Amino acid sequence: MYSVKQISSQETYPVRQPVLRPGKPIESCIFPGDDLPSTTHFGVFDNNRLVGIASLFLSASPDIEGSMQYQLRGMAVLATHQKKGLGDMLLAAAEKHAVNLNADVIWFNAREVAVGFYKKAGYEIAGDIFTIPDVGPHYVMFKYI
Numbered sequence: 340m341y342s343v344k345q346i347s348s349q350e351t352y353p354v355r356q357p358v359l360r361p362g363k364p365i366e367s368c369i370f371p372g373d374d375l376p377s378t379t380h381f382g383v384f385d386n387n388r389l390v391g392i393a394s395l396f397l398s399a400s401p402d403i404e405g406s407m408q409y410q411l412r413g414m415a416v417l418a419t420h421q422k423k424g425l426g427d428m429l430l431a432a433a434e435k436h437a438v439n440l441n442a443d444v445i446w447f448n449a450r451e452v453a454v455g456f457y458k459k460a461g462y463e464i465a466g467d468i469f470t471i472p473d474v475g476p477h478y479v480m481f482k483y484i
């Protein structure tokens with residue numbers, strides 16, 4: 340039985356680390372703005388076990404139009420739980436929350452390997468591929484909500 344709930348920034352780190360920062364220290368999982376009041380973290384639970392996370396930051400991209408923009412960061416599902424629809428559950432929760440906050444657009448830096456996942460959820464690419472040091476090739480993606 341899977342459910343999505345809001346969680347604290349600290350709760351995200353045990354999922355951020357193995358999925359997004361493998362082999363790197365826990366400090367590499369702390370993102371600037373994690374504890375701002377405008378930031379929200381979501382977790383998807385398999386019964387009581389946290390197995391996936393996503394975070395929404397109030398942040399505008401210079402590449403995207405929109406007066407109220409939220410950035411999705413730290414989207415990750417444990418390898419044991421991928422391809423079961425949990426990423427979609429997290430995206431849906433983040434989008435619903437952003438609508439309640441009167442956001443007009445959600446955007447993010449998508450890993451190239453995850454672009455297909457986000458396209459299925461209705462996101463589009465803006466601009467050219469670029470590299471984030473230590474992480475790899477990315478595209479800016481966005482969806483008006």
Ligand SMILES: CC(C)(COP(=O)(O)OP(=O)(O)OC[C@H]1O[C@@H](n2cnc3c(N)ncnc32)[C@H](O)[C@@H]1OP(=O)(O)O)[C@@H](O)C(=O)NCCC(=O)NCCS
Pocket residue numbers: 358359414415416417420421422423424425426427428448449450452453454455456459
């Ligand atoms: C990308 C990620 C968050 C997707 O989560 P998930 O729970 O595996 O995705 P879902 O099961 O909800 O997939 C929803 C749909 O997207 C598809 N999909 C999932 N991952 C995909 C990928 N990497 N490429 C293309 N399609 C993908 C699924 O097959 C499914 O399609 P369907 O509805 O036709 O069956 C997860 O695989 C992950 O954490 N990957 C490693 C970290 C990462 O890359 N994070 C994103 C950083 S930008």
